[in-house]
Amino acid sequence: MESTILKLEQMPTEQKYKEKVVIKNPIEQIESPVLKIEDLSVSYGGDKYAIQNVSAGIAKNKITAIMGPSGCGKSTLLRAINRMHELYPNTHNKGGVYLGDENIYELNPIQLRRKIGMVFQRPNPFPTMSIYDNVIAGFNLNGIKLKRSEKDEIVEKSLREVALWDEVKDALHNRGTFLSGGQQQRLCIARALAYTPDIILLDEPTSALDPIATSKIEDLLVKLKKDFTIVLVTHNMSQAARISDYSMFMYLGELVEYGKTRQMFTTPKDKRTEEYLTGKFG
Amino acid sequence: MNISTEISDRKMKQRLLKDKIFTNVMIFLAFLSGVPLFLILYQLAVKGYRQFNISFFFEEAPDTMEAMIAVANNEVIPGGIANGIVGTLIIVGMASLIAIPIGIICGTYLAENAEGKFAGLVRFIVDMLQGVPSIVLGVIGYIWIVKPVTNGFSALAGSVALSIMMLPSIVRSTEETLKMIPGTLKEAALSLGVPYHKVILKVILPTGISGILTGVILGISRIAGETAPLMLTALGSTVINTNITEPSSAVPLLVWEFYNDPNLVNMIWSASLFLLLLILGLNLSAKAIARKWKVQY
Numbered sequence: 395m396e397s398t399i400l401k402l403e404q405m406p407t408e409q410k411y412k413e414k415v416v417i418k419n420p421i422e423q424i425e426s427p428v429l430k431i432e433d434l435s436v437s438y439g440g441d442k443y444a445i446q447n448v449s450a451g452i453a454k455n456k457i458t459a460i461m462g463p464s465g466c467g468k469s470t471l472l473r474a475i476n477r478m479h480e481l482y483p484n485t486h487n488k489g490g491v492y493l494g495d496e497n498i499y500e501l502n503p504i505q506l507r508r509k510i511g512m513v514f515q516r517p518n519p520f521p522t523m524s525i526y527d528n529v530i531a532g533f534n535l536n537g538i539k540l541k542r543s544e545k546d547e548i549v550e551k552s553l554r555e556v557a558l559w560d561e562v563k564d565a566l567h568n569r570g571t572f573l574s575g576g577q578q579q580r581l582c583i584a585r586a587l588a589y590t591p592d593i594i595l596l597d598e599p600t601s602a603l604d605p606i607a608t609s610k611i612e613d614l615l616v617k618l619k620k621d622f623t624i625v626l627v628t629h630n631m632s633q634a635a636r637i638s639d640y641s642m643f644m645y646l647g648e649l650v651e652y653g654k655t656r657q658m659f660t661t662p663k664d665k666r667t668e669e670y671l672t673g674k675f676g
Numbered sequence: 677m678n679i680s681t682e683i684s685d686r687k688m689k690q691r692l693l694k695d696k697i698f699t700n701v702m703i704f705l706a707f708l709s710g711v712p713l714f715l716i717l718y719q720l721a722v723k724g725y726r727q728f729n730i731s732f733f734f735e736e737a738p739d740t741m742e743a744m745i746a747v748a749n750n751e752v753i754p755g756g757i758a759n760g761i762v763g764t765l766i767i768v769g770m771a772s773l774i775a776i777p778i779g780i781i782c783g784t785y786l787a788e789n790a791e792g793k794f795a796g797l798v799r800f801i802v803d804m805l806q807g808v809p810s811i812v813l814g815v816i817g818y819i820w821i822v823k824p825v826t827n828g829f830s831a832l833a834g835s836v837a838l839s840i841m842m843l844p845s846i847v848r849s850t851e852e853t854l855k856m857i858p859g860t861l862k863e864a865a866l867s868l869g870v871p872y873h874k875v876i877l878k879v880i881l882p883t884g885i886s887g888i889l890t891g892v893i894l895g896i897s898r899i900a901g902e903t904a905p906l907m908l909t910a911l912g913s914t915v916i917n918t919n920i921t922e923p924s925s926a927v928p929l930l931v932w933e934f935y936n937d938p939n940l941v942n943m944i945w946s947a948s949l950f951l952l953l954l955i956l957g958l959n960l961s962a963k964a965i966a967r968k969w970k971v972q973y
Contacts, residue, residue: 476867478863478866478867481862481863481866503869504869504870504871505869506869507866507867507868507869508868508869511867511868512863512867514860514863514864514867515860516858516860518858518860518861518863518864519864520861520864520865520879520883521861521883521971521972521973522879522882522883522885522971531865531868532868532869532870535865535868535870535874535875535878535879536868536869536870536871536874537874569972571972571973572972582864585864585868586867586868589868589869
């Protein structure tokens with residue numbers, strides 16, 4: 395009980411930190427970013443913003459981790475990148491996100507999501523489809539006609555990329571939902587990869603998985619970054635430390651600190667980051 | 677203070693006895709509610725089995741003279757209920773064609789807009805529709821179709837009346853089924869850049885197919901035995917009729933007609949038995965589909 399009180403007292407509040415460490419031009423930090431978030435604020439309705447004035451560049455072919463305590467807006471930031479947050483009614487946002495030179499809020503969300511794939515917290519393979527059809531779902535559901543041989547090639551390539559091929563190659567036409575949780579999640583990653591998006595967003599992809607499945611996915615992400623840019627939301631700090639190149643620390647809807655993961659974990663600039671990383675809150 | 681927690685033997689026995697009595701009364705009452713179905717089946721089978729022959733399914737209903745002679749000679753009444761079977765198939769089939777697409781789309785809308793005001797209104801109206809007496813739907817079929825469209829009693833009018841009747845069960849079962857599907861599935865499809873209409877048609881509806889089909893079949897079984905609306909719309913016919921703008925017979929209408937003709941009374945049992953078996957079959961297949969096609973997610 396006592397320790398809880400202690401923790402609460404140590405919780406930094408906005409008043410406590412009037413003088414923030416202002417990150418100077420956070421977009422410039424990353425050389426030739428593939429994605430630029432510029433002064434982005436997102437609200438789910440009303441004047442309350444889930445994230446406020448976030449600016450950051452996302453480095454190409456790197457893993458960027460978004461960390462922070464529950465409710466800090468990390469999932470909102472991630473979903474704002476492929477506009478999945480718009481599934482909730484009444485959302486509105488200020489600022490922009492640029493993929494290359496295009497503001498994604500001026501693109502059609504359907505086109506955008508073909509360039510920016512997403513993997514979710516809980517494995518969600520399509521239950522009516524076989525493993526094969528799940529991988530190729532992005533093409534089938536969008537009515538893109540492929541030759542049988544092209545399909546086979548994409549399925550094998552994607553499943554090999556997620557190291558699932560050897561495990562399922564004899565059961566490609568079984569339902570995806572009969573796989574284990576970790577296998578299902580790798581299948582979902584393969585489904586996102588099959589479409590060869592520029593960026594893959596992962597929303598706490600291992601939080602529903604056991605440690606062995608988690609480490610398999612982490613290995614996989616490190617391998618995948620040579621072909622894809624990966625943005626990962628995690629509330630597991632050690633996961634961010636293990637696999638990410640860049641880290642963002644978010645708190646109360648604000649991007650507190652952003653930089654190289656190694657640097658952030660060894661010499662954090664903001665006191666809140668330090669307190670979070672040392673387990674004082676969160 | 678030392679409160680004894682011991683229960684005396686006598687009291688314990690009493691309690692166990694009460695328990696036993698209560699349990700047995702429960703079992704007996706549960707059994708009792710299952711009895712009528714078997715009594716009905718038994719009754720119909722005993723009285724109607726003699727009519728169950730090939731001509732029963734392939735011949736039109738006999739006229740009163742033929743039946744009278746057969747009964748006088750203590751023979752099986754010739755003829756069958758083919759006109760009723762064909763009529764029921766056509767009327768119920770057309771009603772399904774009207775109600776299934778509307779019902780599924782309406783149910784999908786309700787599930788997708790659970791909170792919306794308009795959805796709430798539609799849900800309320802659909803619930804009210806479920807309570808509309810079937811004879812009133814017959815009157816509606818009469819006013820809408822019989823008088824202005826087909827200029828006389830017709831199978832089409834019967835179908836329209838019955839389609840309104842089966843609509844609520846399809847709407848509600850679709851809605852309830854789709855509500856159970858986790859939202860992550862929709863997100864998965866949308867995140868692949870799939871347009872909304874394809875998400876619904878190719879991901880959400882196929883995932884809920886077993887629940888939707890169950891609702892559809894239960895809806896069909898509900899209208900297959902309806903008589904009242906058909907009396908005011910399809911009217912009945914002594915011959916097989918495949919023209920939907922003409923009066924048509926149906927199995928429940930035949931039961932009513934047999935009842936009104938003293939010479940044909942014996943046909944009631946077999947026609948009723950047929951109707952009952954048809955509906956039981958539909959219900960069983962609904963259960964089988966719900967089990968077999970269930971999608972795991």
